[in-house]
Structures are given as structure tokens and as C-alpha cells.
Amino acid sequence: MTFSLLRRRLTLGIASLAVAASVGITPALADRTLLNVSYDPTRELYKAYNELFATYWKEKTGETVTIQQSHGGSGKQARAVIDGLDADVVTLALGGDIDQIAKATKKFPEDWAKRLPHNSSPYTSTIVFLVHKGNPKGIKDWGDLVKEGVQVITPNPKTSGGARWNYLAAWAWAQKNLGGDEAKTKQYIADLFQHVPVLDTGARGSTTTFAQRGVGDVLLSWENEAFLVQQEFGADKFDIVIPSLSIRAEPPVTVVDANAKAKGNEDLAKAYLEYLYTPAAQKVIAKNFYRPSDESAADAEDLARFPKLELVSIDADFGGWAETQKKHFADGGVFDEIYKPTN
Amino acid sequence: MSDATIQFPSKTGSEIGESFAVKLVLIAIAVAFLAAVLLLPLVVVFMEGFRKGAENFFAAFSDPDTLSAVRLTLLVAAIAVPFNIVFGLAASWAIAKFNFKGKNLLLTLIDLPFSISPVISGLVFILLFSAHGWFGPWLKANNVEIIFATPGIVLATVFVTFPFVARELIPLMQSQGTTEEEAALTLGASGWYTFFYVTLPNIRWALLYGVLLCNARAMGEFGAVSVVSGHIRGLTNTMPLQIEILYNEYNFTAAFAVASLLAGLALVTLVIKSLLEWRYASELAASRRH
Numbered sequence: 001m002t003f004s005l006l007r008r009r010l011t012l013g014i015a016s017l018a019v020a021a022s023v024g025i026t027p028a029l030a031d032r033t034l035l036n037v038s039y040d041p042t043r044e045l046y047k048a049y050n051e052l053f054a055t056y057w058k059e060k061t062g063e064t065v066t067i068q069q070s071h072g073g074s075g076k077q078a079r080a081v082i083d084g085l086d087a088d089v090v091t092l093a094l095g096g097d098i099d100q101i102a103k104a105t106k107k108f109p110e111d112w113a114k115r116l117p118h119n120s121s122p123y124t125s126t127i128v129f130l131v132h133k134g135n136p137k138g139i140k141d142w143g144d145l146v147k148e149g150v151q152v153i154t155p156n157p158k159t160s161g162g163a164r165w166n167y168l169a170a171w172a173w174a175q176k177n178l179g180g181d182e183a184k185t186k187q188y189i190a191d192l193f194q195h196v197p198v199l200d201t202g203a204r205g206s207t208t209t210f211a212q213r214g215v216g217d218v219l220l221s222w223e224n225e226a227f228l229v230q231q232e233f234g235a236d237k238f239d240i241v242i243p244s245l246s247i248r249a250e251p252p253v254t255v256v257d258a259n260a261k262a263k264g265n266e267d268l269a270k271a272y273l274e275y276l277y278t279p280a281a282q283k284v285i286a287k288n289f290y291r292p293s294d295e296s297a298a299d300a301e302d303l304a305r306f307p308k309l310e311l312v313s314i315d316a317d318f319g320g321w322a323e324t325q326k327k328h329f330a331d332g333g334v335f336d337e338i339y340k341p342t343n
Numbered sequence: 344m345s346d347a348t349i350q351f352p353s354k355t356g357s358e359i360g361e362s363f364a365v366k367l368v369l370i371a372i373a374v375a376f377l378a379a380v381l382l383l384p385l386v387v388v389f390m391e392g393f394r395k396g397a398e399n400f401f402a403a404f405s406d407p408d409t410l411s412a413v414r415l416t417l418l419v420a421a422i423a424v425p426f427n428i429v430f431g432l433a434a435s436w437a438i439a440k441f442n443f444k445g446k447n448l449l450l451t452l453i454d455l456p457f458s459i460s461p462v463i464s465g466l467v468f469i470l471l472f473s474a475h476g477w478f479g480p481w482l483k484a485n486n487v488e489i490i491f492a493t494p495g496i497v498l499a500t501v502f503v504t505f506p507f508v509a510r511e512l513i514p515l516m517q518s519q520g521t522t523e524e525e526a527a528l529t530l531g532a533s534g535w536y537t538f539f540y541v542t543l544p545n546i547r548w549a550l551l552y553g554v555l556l557c558n559a560r561a562m563g564e565f566g567a568v569s570v571v572s573g574h575i576r577g578l579t580n581t582m583p584l585q586i587e588i589l590y591n592e593y594n595f596t597a598a599f600a601v602a603s604l605l606a607g608l609a610l611v612t613l614v615i616k617s618l619l620e621w622r623y624a625s626e627l628a629a630s631r632r633h
Binding site: 044105 | 588
């Protein structure tokens with residue numbers, strides 16, 4: 001009795017194992033598969049772009065291509081690629097993270113940014129404020145963030161690319177408005193982070209903390225992410241506040257040569273990134289709230305969304321990512337110096 | 344704890360002197376606590392899943408990425424659970440029925456996954472198998488994928504769920520001792536025969552309970568799997584990871600629909616356990632006398 005019961009269960013187990021295995025290893029219907037390792041807020045953008053590119057590629061070559069996505073905090077994703085995540089292309093939040101991959105893995109040249117137009121950034125964005133409807137705390141500019149009783153939500157600059165842009169935009173404003181005095185600027189940044197109750201690891205985590213869980217008075221956010229929140233939660237819940245000065249956030253893209261070559265995807269990976277610069281793709285980019293590098297094909301209503309404001313840039317005003325990373329975000333850098341968790 | 348191990352002699356409240364009111368209050372507290380802490384969250388998950396109607400609930404499962412997450416979760420459980428049954432049985436058999444040096448060390452090792460955080464369990468495999476890990480270069484040279492692929496997820500799951508079967512069996516087997524096996528062997532039974540006809544019937548309820556717990560954890564593990572997954576959509580996301588992704592994409596209905604399915608799978612295993620207990624109530628009572 002027991003024996004037959006056990007045997008029955010065993011047969012059942014093996015059968016279910018076989019079924020699971022057979023559905024798990026479905027034969028590749030697509031001719032080739034490309035893995036794009038990206039950062040947090042691009043989920044919706046690449047969902048739309050991948051469809052566009054697959055259609056284009058099919059028409060051009062007759063080949064069906066499947067594009068796989070992986071999303072997470074930019075620093076965390078770079079770490080995964082260094083640890084061996086088999087990305088054909090990386091599309092991260094900032095050049096510094098791609099530099100880290102180049103340096104650690106030697107899978108592509110360290111001057112990767114020169115390989116595509118606009119410093120390899122097919123789209124840009126900036127940092128804006130998202131506040132509750134009607135702006136109850138009256139937040140207009142960076143200076144208002146350190147007022148008594150204001151809670152600021154931003155992710156952790158150590159793990160999140162968006163957070164590093166937040167930090168640098170705040171830094172640029174403080175330098176300009178505090179007479180270029182570095183000590184005063186540091187003091188402002190230190191004050192700012194005293195107003196941050198939680199540091200999430202990625203931009204999407206911070207957005208959910210603010211919009212879904214209702215923590216904080218103001219979210220320092222990618223412009224694209226702020227528009228997306230308005231779309232998802234309704235424009236009657238949140239207002240976007242444009243500060244007097246912000247930073248041109250350039251999220252770059254590059255092919256991880258060694259990985260793409262090993263998978264026989266070199267031409268495909270290259271075409272995938274180059275196609276981002278075409279008018280058709282730029283139109284999709286503008287529709288997903290990113291600022292296109294080529295505005296000619298974008299819909300006027302999409303472009304009208306992007307306010308004009310003074311933007312500093314990482315290369316002209318901070319001396320590039322290598323220097324910025326070392327000075328501000330590396331272990332023992334300015335961020336470590338000024339940030340003391342509030343609790 | 345297994346039903347088979349603890350058996351208090353039945354005593355009613357009046358016998359040990361508690362008043363009816365005290366009994367009532369105690370029961371009320373227990374029920375209220377269970378309702379607030381266990382039942383309510385579970386109900387909320389299902390309600391949230393069905394908030395926009397059954398149509399939207401089922402639409403969540405037409406997403407190929409979600410389907411692939413369900414498949415991967417079932418596959419991982421289908422490998423990890425049998426593996427842990429075999430090794431859990433072997434380990435508890437060795438510990439309960441034999442004396443050898445290093446027995447305590449083995450016991451401690453079995454408990455290890457319970458005592459360390461799943462994140463660390465995941466990072467251990469990164470250290471071993473990632474591109475710069477101990478075995479990384481060899482794996483790369485031989486084209487073997489472990490981290491950021493299904494084998495890594497299976498390994499992490501096996502690691503985290505290892506103690507469930509063994510920990511259920513060891514105390515029971517120790518309390519049962521070796522006399523029955525010795526009797527069987529003296530009467531000329533072979534080792535396998537003794538196992539199937541003497542040992543297994545004695546432990547099967549504890550084994551079943553261990554398997555159910557192991558299975559529930561294998562399907563639900565988040566931390567360790569998250570570290571080794573690489574989060575490639577439609578490929579290396581299990582159900583718990585897919586739930587997080589859907590939630591973060593403001594797709595709350597789909598997130599809770601998948602969460603309902605995951606909770607449902609766990610409930611099904613509990614129902615199976617209860618049905619078996621009911622069906623074999625007499626045998627269960629008999630095995631309790633050991």
C-alpha cells in the first residue's frame with residue numbers, strides 16, 4: 001500500500017518534471033535573441049521601442065528577433081553585467097556606470113561614448129520636482145527643499161543613476177546661488193539629505209514610495225518618470241514643478257562587444273542602438289516622455305510637454321563622469337562625507 | 344511541528360480548572376489575531392486581483408512574461424523539491440540511525456540556510472559562479488551558464504529549502520530509535536525492504552509535511568533568487584520576481600492576480616495535506632502511537 005503510494009507519487013513527480021522541462025525549454029522560435037540591460041524608468045520606453053525595432057528588422061532582413069529586457073537600479077545593473085550577466089547592449093542611466101563595466105570587464109573600449117552621436121545618448125532627460133496637487137508646501141526651487149518640515153524623496157546615489165543626477169542638479173543650483181562657495185554648497189547638500197526619510201535603491205522604488213505609499217512632500221524625479229506618474233495616477237493627484245536650474249541627464253547606450261560577438265549578435269546589437277537615432281524611434285522616445293536628440297519627427301504635442309529651462313551638463317560643468325564619480329560618489333567621496341542617515 | 348511528534352493527553356478546560364469565560368476569551372484572541380494577521384492580508388490579495396473584474400484578472404495570465412514566470416517557478420520547484428526529499432531523507436537517516444564523528448557539524452550545516460539571510464545565500468553563488476568568481480573562468484571557457492540563468496535559480500532555491508525535509512524528519516526518527524529496523528534486519532529483510540516497509544510508513548506524515556513546506560518555500564523564495572536571477576524578462580523571472588516587476592510598473596491588478604495564483608498554489612498544497620490527513624485519519628492515529 002505504502003509502496004504503491006510512493007511509486008505513484010514518484011511517477012507523478014517524474015511526469016510533472018518532464019512536463020515542466022518540456023515547457024521550460026521551448027525551442028527558439030525566434031532566429032536571434034538580444035539582451036538589453038537597462039535601468040529602472042525605461043521599462044515603458046523599451047517595451048515600445050523593441051516592438052518598433054523588431055518590425056523594422058523583420059522588414060529589412062526577414063529575420064525575427066526577440067529582445068529581452070532586464071531593468072533595475074543603474075548601478076546594480078552595471079554590477080550584474082560585471083558579474084557576468086550576458087548583455088548584448090547596455091542602456092544605463094549615466095556614463096559612469098558604463099565606464100565601470102568597461103574598466104572591470106574590458107569587454108568594450110573605454111572610449112565607448114565616442115562610438116555613437118551625442119556622446120552615445122540618443123535621448124536626454126532632466127530632473128524635476130513632483131509634488132502633491134496644489135503644491136501644499138509651496139515648493140518652487142531647490143532652496144525650498146531644505147525648509148523646515150519638508151520631506152524629500154530621492155533614491156540612493158550609490159546605487160541609482162537618477163539619484164546621482166538629482167544630487168548633481170542640486171549641487172549645480174547651490175554653486176550658482178551660494179556664490180560658488182564649495183563649503184556652503186556642501187552644507188546645502190548635507191541639509192538636503194537631512195530632509196530625506198528613505199533612500200530607495202532605484203528611481204522606480206522612490207516613485208512608488210512617493211506616489212503609491214504617499215511618503216514625503218516632494219519627489220526628485222526624472223522628468224520622464226514624473227510625466228509617467230501623472231499618466232498612471234491621473235493629473236489631478238500630482239503637480240510637476242520646474243526648478244530654475246537643472247541638469248541635462250544623458251543616459252547613454254553601448255554595445256558590450258565581447259558578449260555580442262560570443263553570441264553572434266554584433267551586427268544586430270549595433271543596428272539596435274543605431275536605430276534609436278532614426279526619426280521613427282525618436283518619435284517613440286518623445287511619446288515616452290524622453291527628450292529626443294532629433295526633434296524633427298516627434299509629435300508637436302509631445303514636444304510641447306518639455307519646458308525650457310537652464311540646464312548644466314556633466315561634461316561642461318562637472319568635468320565628465322570619471323572625475324565626478326571620483327569626487328562625489330566613490331567611497332570616501334563628498335556624498336559619504338555629508339550623508340548621515342537621519343535615524 | 345509535525346503532528347506525529349507532539350501528542351498531549353487530552354484534557355478539557357474544566358479538568359485543569361479554567362473557567363468557561365477564560366477559555367472563550369483565549370479562543371477569541373487567537374481567532375482575532377489569526378484573522379487580522381493571516382486571513383485579512385490573504386483576502387486583500389485576492390480582492391485586489393479581482394478589483395477590476397474576473398476578465399482583467401485572467402488577462403494578467405495572457406502576458407507571455409507572466410506565463411514564463413509561472414513555468415519557471417513550477418520547473419524550479421519540480422527540481423528542488425525531489426532533490427531535497429532524497430537528500431533530506433538520506434541526511435536524517437544518517438543522523439538519526441547511526442553514530443559517527445562530525446554528526447553535530449552535519450546538523451549545524453543543515454540548519455545553515457535557516458540562519459543566514461537569503462540575500463547572502465544568493466551572493467554566495469555569485470561569488471562562486473559569476474564571471475570573476477572562483478569557478479567563473481572555467482564555466483565561461485566551457486560555455487556553462489549558472490548565474491543569471493535557470494541553474495543558478497535552482498541552486499539558490501535548493502540551498503534555501505534544504506532544511507525543511509531534514510528538519511521535519513530528524514526529531515521524529517531520533518525519537519523512534521532503531522529497534523524496528525533492527526528487528527526487520529534480524530528477520531532477514533534487505534536494507535531497501537526495511538526502508539520501504541518499516542521506516543517510511545513510520546515517517547511518512549512528517550515527510551509529507553516537510554515536502555509541503557519545502558514546496559511552498561521553493562515557489563515563494565524571493566531574496567536569494569532575486570540576487571542570482573539577472574531579472575531577464577520572460578527568461579529568469581520567477582513568480583515572486585514577476586509580482587514585484589508588475590507592481591513597480593503600476594500594473595497593480597496583474598501583480599495581485601499573479602500573487603493570488605502564488606497564494607492559491609500554497610493553499611492547494613495545504614488542502615491536499617488536510618484531505619490526506621482526513622482520508623488516512625485511522626493510519627495517522629496509529630502512527631501517532633509510536
